Amino acid sequence: xxxxxxxxxxxxxxxxPLLLVALGGMFSERSGxxxxxxxxxxxxxxxxxCLFLRALDDSGFGPAHPQTAMFLAIVVAALTGAVFALLLxxxxxxxxxxxxxxxxxxxxxxxxxxIVLTWAIQGQGQTTILIPTWSRxxxxxxxxxxxxxxxxxxxFKSFYQTTIWAVFLFVIAAVVLYKTRFGLRLRSCGEHPxxxxxxxxxxxxxxxxGVFISGxxxxxxxxxxxxxxGSAFQSTVAGYGFLALAVMIFGNxxxxxxxxxxxxFALFKILSSYSGSIPFLPKFENIKASEYIYLxxxxxxxxxxxxxxxxxxxxxxxxxxxxxxxxR
Amino acid sequence: xxxxxxxxxxxxxxxxxxxxxxxxxxxxRRGEIHALLGENGAGKSTLMSVLFGLYQPxxxxxxxxxxxxxxxxxxxxxxxxxxxxxxxxxxVEVFTVLExxxxxxxxxxxGFLEKKEARKRxxxxxxxxxxxxxxxxxxxxISVGMQQRxxxxxxxxxxxxxxxxxxxxxxxxxxxxxxxxHIMRSFAAxxxxxxxxxxxxxxxMAVADRCTVLRKGKCxxxxxxxxxxxxxxxxxxxxxxxxxxxxxxDARPEDTVLDVQNLTVPSKLHKNNAVKNVSxxxxxxxxxxxxxxEGNGQTEFVYALTGLERPSAGEITLKGEPIVRIAARREKxxxxxxxxxxxxxxxxxxxxxxxxxxxxxxRQKFGLVLDYTLEENLxxxxxxxxxxxxxxxxKKPAVRQYAEKLIKQYDIRSGQGxxxxxxxxxxxxxxxxxxxxxxxxxxxxxxxxxPTRGLDVGAIEYIHKQLVxxxxxxxxVFLVSLELDEVMNVSDRILVMYEGEIVGEFDPKVTTVxxxxxxxxxxxxQSAERxxx
Numbered sequence: 001x002x003x004x005x006x007x008x009x010x011x012x013x014x015x016x017p018l019l020l021v022a023l024g025g026m027f028s029e030r031s032g033x034x035x036x037x038x039x040x041x042x043x044x045x046x047x048x049x050c051l052f053l054r055a056l057d058d059s060g061f062g063p064a065h066p067q068t069a070m071f072l073a074i075v076v077a078a079l080t081g082a083v084f085a086l087l088l089x090x091x092x093x094x095x096x097x098x099x100x101x102x103x104x105x106x107x108x109x110x111x112x113x114x115i116v117l118t119w120a121i122q123g124q125g126q127t128t129i130l131i132p133t134w135s136r137x138x139x140x141x142x143x144x145x146x147x148x149x150x151x152x153x154x155x156f157k158s159f160y161q162t163t164i165w166a167v168f169l170f171v172i173a174a175v176v177l178y179k180t181r182f183g184l185r186l187r188s189c190g191e192h193p194x195x196x197x198x199x200x201x202x203x204x205x206x207x208x209x210g211v212f213i214s215g216x217x218x219x220x221x222x223x224x225x226x227x228x229x230g231s232a233f234q235s236t237v238a239g240y241g242f243l244a245l246a247v248m249i250f251g252n253x254x255x256x257x258x259x260x261x262x263x264x265f266a267l268f269k270i271l272s273s274y275s276g277s278i279p280f281l282p283k284f285e286n287i288k289a290s291e292y293i294y295l296x297x298x299x300x301x302x303x304x305x306x307x308x309x310x311x312x313x314x315x316x317x318x319x320x321x322x323x324x325x326x327x328r
Numbered sequence: 329x330x331x332x333x334x335x336x337x338x339x340x341x342x343x344x345x346x347x348x349x350x351x352x353x354x355x356x357r358r359g360e361i362h363a364l365l366g367e368n369g370a371g372k373s374t375l376m377s378v379l380f381g382l383y384q385p386x387x388x389x390x391x392x393x394x395x396x397x398x399x400x401x402x403x404x405x406x407x408x409x410x411x412x413x414x415x416x417x418x419x420v421e422v423f424t425v426l427e428x429x430x431x432x433x434x435x436x437x438x439g440f441l442e443k444k445e446a447r448k449r450x451x452x453x454x455x456x457x458x459x460x461x462x463x464x465x466x467x468x469x470i471s472v473g474m475q476q477r478x479x480x481x482x483x484x485x486x487x488x489x490x491x492x493x494x495x496x497x498x499x500x501x502x503x504x505x506x507x508x509x510h511i512m513r514s515f516a517a518x519x520x521x522x523x524x525x526x527x528x529x530x531x532x533m534a535v536a537d538r539c540t541v542l543r544k545g546k547c548x549x550x551x552x553x554x555x556x557x558x559x560x561x562x563x564x565x566x567x568x569x570x571x572x573x574x575x576x577x578d579a580r581p582e583d584t585v586l587d588v589q590n591l592t593v594p595s596k597l598h599k600n601n602a603v604k605n606v607s608x609x610x611x612x613x614x615x616x617x618x619x620x621x622e623g624n625g626q627t628e629f630v631y632a633l634t635g636l637e638r639p640s641a642g643e644i645t646l647k648g649e650p651i652v653r654i655a656a657r658r659e660k661x662x663x664x665x666x667x668x669x670x671x672x673x674x675x676x677x678x679x680x681x682x683x684x685x686x687x688x689x690x691r692q693k694f695g696l697v698l699d700y701t702l703e704e705n706l707x708x709x710x711x712x713x714x715x716x717x718x719x720x721x722x723k724k725p726a727v728r729q730y731a732e733k734l735i736k737q738y739d740i741r742s743g744q745g746x747x748x749x750x751x752x753x754x755x756x757x758x759x760x761x762x763x764x765x766x767x768x769x770x771x772x773x774x775x776x777x778x779p780t781r782g783l784d785v786g787a788i789e790y791i792h793k794q795l796v797x798x799x800x801x802x803x804x805v806f807l808v809s810l811e812l813d814e815v816m817n818v819s820d821r822i823l824v825m826y827e828g829e830i831v832g833e834f835d836p837k838v839t840t841v842x843x844x845x846x847x848x849x850x851x852x853x854q855s856a857e858r859x860x861x
Contacts, residue, residue, distance in 0.1 A: 179441055181434040188420045188431055195418035199432030199482070200403035240707070317421070325382070 007274055013158050015266035017042070017225035017237075018022030018167045021244035022251060022258045023173045028085075031210025034191040034320040035161075036103030037088050038218050038260070039241025045081035045116040045219025046226040049073040050233040051121065057132040065174030066134040067141065068125055070161045072252040081219015082212050084110070089211035093204050096322035107241070114235040128232040135227065136160060152186035155164060157189065162224040169195035172257035186210055189315030193323040203323045246302060254315055264305075332394070333358050333521050334379070334490055336411075339388035341374055345743035352547040354540050356490070356587065361512060362520045363553070365534040365565055366542035367784040368756025369741065372525045375542070380412045381405040406432075411483030412492040414484070415525075417475050419467045425478050426450060426463040429485050453484045455745070457511055469475075470559075473504040480511070489516060491705060492523045498782040501622050501810070509535050527565070527784035534663050541565050566786040572817075574792040577800075577822035581611035584653040585683075585773050585804035591626045591642030591652075593828075601640070602628035610665040610773065615795060615805040616699040617819030619846050625828035626808050627689060630777050633806075634686045635676040636694070647772055651679050680709060683772035687762055687779050695762040698752045703731035703746035706765050738764035741792075750788075756787040763794055774798050777808040792818050812841050826850045 021038050028035035035041075052071050056062035063070040084106070091102040112252050118127055137159040139146045146152070177183040188196040189206040197203050218241070226233045247265055251258030275294035277282055284290035306313075329719070334356040334533035341349040348371045356362050357534045377383045379390065381399040388596050389396050392408050404414075419428050425531050427445060428452055435442040447463050454461050459477040467475060476496060483491055493512070497505045511536055512522055524536060532539055532553060539556070541548040541564040548564050562570045595602035602625045610616045620626055628697050631637035632652065633644060644652040653673040696705050706718055706728045731746040740760045742748035750758060759779065765773065776795060780788040795818055800803050809815050815822055815836070822834040824847040831853035834844065846852045 180439060181436055181441055184427060184431060184434060184441065190422065191422055192418065192420045195420050195428075196431065198380075198402050198412075198414065198418040200401065200406060201432055314422075323642075 001138075002150075003274070003277060004155055007142050007270055007278075008159060009154050009157040009271045010274070011263070011266045012163065013064070013160075013228040015262045015271055016163050017221040017228060017240055018244050018247050018262035018265055019170060019221075019259060020162075020217045020224060021221035021241060022262055023255065024214035024221065024249040025245055026246040026251075026253050026255065026258060027173070027177075028210045028214035029219070029248070029319050030190045030316055030317060031186050031207045032088065032193060032318045032321070033092050033211050034099040034103065035085075035088065035151075035206050035211065035214050035218075036100055036245065037106035037241075038214070038221075038244055039237060039239065040103075040285050041081045041085050041215050041218035042222030042237040042241050043110040043114050043235065044084040044222070045077040046222035046233050046237060046242050047117065047129075047235070048080035049219070049223045050078035050131060050226060052076045053135060054129055054134055057134075062132055063134050066132075067137070067161060070135055072302075073135075074162065074165060074223060077219040077223040078216040078218070079216075080152075081222065082215035085215025085218065086208070088215075089208045092211075092322060093207050096324065099320055099322075111235050114233075118233075118235060128234050130232045131227065132296065133231075158228070160224070160227045162220065162227060165220065166224065169220075170255065170259060177255060181261065182209070188318055189323075193318050196323065197323075199217040207323070227231060249313065249315075250302065250306060250309070252309075253316060254260070265298060265302070268301055272297050278310065329718060331357055333392065333692060334523075335391040335394075336375070336379060337389050337391065338377055339375060339385045339390075341371075341378055341383055341385045343374075343743065345748075347377070347545050350545045351388075352545075354547070354550070356521050356523060357538075358521055359516055359519045360537040361524055361535050362541065363531060363539040364523060364525045364729055365527060365529075366538055367527065367544075367565060367786055368782075369544075369754030370542040370565075371545040372542055374493055376412065376523065377398045379405070380410060380492060388425050391627070395583035405486070406486055408490075409486075409488045410490045410492070411486055413476065413479040413483070413494060413496055415494040415498070416720040417479055418423045419478060421468040422466060424464050424466055425470070425474075428467060428478055429463075433486060450481060450485060453481055457484065457514065458507075459511065470501045473501065476504075476508075489520045489710050490523070491520055492525070492621065494523070494525045495527075495782065497526065497528060501502060505531070516845055529561055529785065532561065533558060543567055550611055562785050565784065570785050570789050572785070572789075572813075574789070574796055574817055575760060576796045579614040579799065581614040581820075582802065583612055584609045585612050585647055586610040586806065587643075587645040588633070589643040589645075591629070591632060591644065593632045593637060593639045593641055593699030595625075595628065596600060600828075602634065602640070602828050603639070606642075606825075606828075606830055608823060608830060608833075610804045610806050612772070612802050612804050613799060614820045615799050615807055615818055616821045616823065617809055617815050618823050618825055619655055619809060619815045619844060619848060620825035622810055624825050624848075626777075628828075629825070630686075630775065630808060634684065634688075634775060635674065635679055638673060646679065646682055646684060650674075651682070651684075655784065680769075685709075685766035685769060685771035685774045687759075687766050687774070687776040689777040689781070691755075691758055691762055698749075698751040700750055701746065702735070702740070702742055702750055702753070702761060703727055705761055706734050707745075708732045709765055709769050734761075734764045734768060737768075740764060740828050756783045759783060759791070760787065763791055767798055771803060773804045773806065775806050775808075778810060779807070780809075780811070780814060788814075811845060815844065824848055826853070 020040060025035050025307055027036055053062065058270045088102055091097040092099045115127060118129060139156055185196065185201045186206050188201060189203050203229045222237055224239050243265065247261045248258060251261040272294040284293055332355045332682055335353045339349050340354045352375055364372050374383065378385050381401045381404050390399060395438045397408060404704060426447055430446045435446050450463055457480055461474055461477050461481065469861060493755040496508060500508060507698045516522055526532060538550055539553055539561065540550040543565060589607050591606045592601050593603035606629065617625055628637060639652060639654060641654050643650060650672050653672040655671045711717060711722060716723055728746055735745065738760050742753050743756050779791050795805055807819060819836055822836055822842060823830050826848060827850065832847045
């Protein structure tokens with residue numbers, strides 16, 4: 001049973017960053033801005049929040065109030081991610097730059113900046129920022145007695161505050177997008193900005209808002225990834241920003257579908273890394289380097305699913321096109 | 329007492345290379361329908377965009393109820409109760425009707441959208457004015473006519489009492505036009521003031537109280553409609569006398585150029601066939617017109633003829649060469665003694681080279697590459713010819729020279745000549761560019777689908793003359809039109825299509841508009857064995 005708990009627990013853990021970042025991408029693209037910079041935004045959010053956690057650990061505040069410190073770190077990740085994303089908004093809204101190129105530039109900038117800053121603070125060659133161990137939520141944090149059962153193994157194996165927030169943010173994101181005035185206006189800007197403009201919606205402002213929200217969610221997603229990936233930040237998020245883009249497309253730019261898509265991706269990712277320890281999976285022992293077969297699995301399945309669903313997939317109509325009032 | 333609700337005084341608006349509005353003054357009375365008449369590109373839309381806050385004029389002032397106002401954006405216009413139905417609808421395609429109506433003025437409750445009351449109000453308005461809509465339908469699934477009703481409801485929902493209609497009838501069927509006229513009159517009777525942009529004289533005579541005429545960005549004058557007539561108005565608009573009826577000699581048809589046999593085309597909208605077993609011929613030196621109410625299979629027929637869609641059965645021959653031949657499905661019983669028939673579908677480029685020209689229905693979708701320049705668009709059907717390329721490189725000077733020749737010959741007006749972006753040109757001049765390109769390649773068969781849709785009388789006269797000239801040069805002309813006036817004036821032979829079938833063939837000299845109307849509506853049909861003239 002414990003292996004099943006492990007798999008479920010790890011799946012949730014890896015699903016959280018995908019979900020958050022894909023939702024972020026959704027907000028940006030629904031407003032009409034292609035956000036390819038999610039990878040860079042994740043890195044910046046993770047970098048700043050990890051440095052913040054280190055600082056709190058050194059000052060003694062962290063060990064004393066671990067979950068308050070974690071909450072503050074999440075806020076830091078959201079704000080820094082959002083500020084970084086504003087660069088994209090500025091380039092694509094004010095300067096009417098090509099959004100793909102702008103995003104790529106940010107993606108190249110972010111890891112380099114992360115390394116420079118890490119060195120500057122921790123000294124030459126110190127490229128990893130260790131995450132304090134108190135950041136995890138354990139039985140002790142909640143005052144629950146430790147038991148060796150399935151539920152506790154599932155819940156507390158790797159439980160972080162980001163998971164709680166992700167669930168919360170998912171609900172908020174879905175409600176905001178479909179049930180509020182802001183959501184209606186945001187979606188109209190991604191579909192037909194001229195129509196939005198003609199009824200007095202400020203397209204530029206809505207696009208700034210969309211990108212800003214995607215920066216917040218992307219930043220938190222960066223922190224969530226770093227927590228999931230190991231004990232330290234190493235100036236990378238291993239392509240999860242791009243994976244989140246695939247999740248968003250697979251999820252057809254809709255919150256509930258994105259939830260399903262991120263679960264799907266995470267499950268296959270975990271399946272591949274646990275493939276050795278699941279007894280009923282075939283092992284292909286007569287094939288050389290057979291371990292890669294399972295590692296390829298998530299990507300192969302993605303391709304197949306995208307081929308099958310691509311006909312129904314519908315991107316926001318005006319995404320990627322800088323809005324220009326004068327154009328007919 | 330000042331009875332003008334809106335006064336636009338001495339408005340001047342310039343764009344790069346063109347002065348769209350030059351010192352124009354327009355006064356709108358309370359409760360009147362005021363038509364704004366002008367050729368394509370005369371500056372009507374620009375003037376209305378200034379009033380609606382989409383453009384800022386360089387000179388001039390706008391007064392509302394005698395007070396000077398500044399309209400910086402549509403919000404300001406809305407605050408002054410000015411609403412506008414744009415020529416190209418401003419509707420979000422994936423939203424519902426209700427969402428489109430409330431967008432920008434959404435009612436809220438505790439931060440959430442409150443659609444219930446909005447729906448009640450929309451349904452109320454739609455019933456009161458007879459504007460039939462389904463509030464939960466998604467825009468991309470409803471007809472153009474209903475989309476326009478949504479646009480009108482958008483204005484009513486905002487309590488606008490100055491209503492601007494930018495060429496509202498261009499996209500409507502005749503029945504829908506009558507309905508719209510009726511609705512406009514009821515608005516005026518309620519004290520709403522209407523500005524109505526059009527270039528259709530019949531409509532002005534039917535509903536408008538007064539009419540302001542623009543020509544090439546200048547204001548020609550404002551007249552009372554009851555003191556004028558169509559001839560006077562068209563003279564004001566074009567600056568010369570316009571012939572409403574094209575003068576032409578009798579046709580002298582020669583050899584058959586186009587031969588259609590038993591053509592059937594499936595529909596993309598429903599399970600039935602859009603075109604059912606259609607056969608006819610077009611000969612050199614005659615204009616054959618396919619008439620009918622929109623949506624009776626004309627579009628699908630043209631798609632199959634020009635190669636944009638694949639028919640499911642039938643045969644089309646152009647100058648004796650099969651361009652479409654669909655092999656019949658193998659019969660159940662083995663007909664092995666017969667040679668196996670092969671399906672032929674000639675690619676579009678080859679059809680074009682063989683002598684087919686196509687003036688498409690949707691000029692922006694199939695006629696032009698909107699972000700190309702005018703000269704690039706003009707050479708689009710022949711850039712591969714040795715005259716225009718060498719070893720795969722385009723000969724720019726030759727293209728420029730050719731474009732300049734066509735621009736001069738066909739009087740295509742644009743801001744910057746050959747290098748103007750096609751998107752920035754007016755609809756009439758876009759159409760002229762297509763006509764120039766398609767006629768100048770000297771086709772044997774000219775397929776013209778609604779070539780005058782949305783054009784003013786001057787441009788219509790011009791295009792009709794071109795069609796007749798092509799006929800007199802011995803070309804076969806196949807015209808598809810929804811306008812009965814055009815059908816009667818231009819064609820030598822009329823075919824009426826109803827629900828995908830040709831239900832009658834007529835000689836325009838003998839038949840009447842009323843008779844055609846009966847066949848178009850499906851009330852009458854000729855027997856299967858048609859009389860051949």
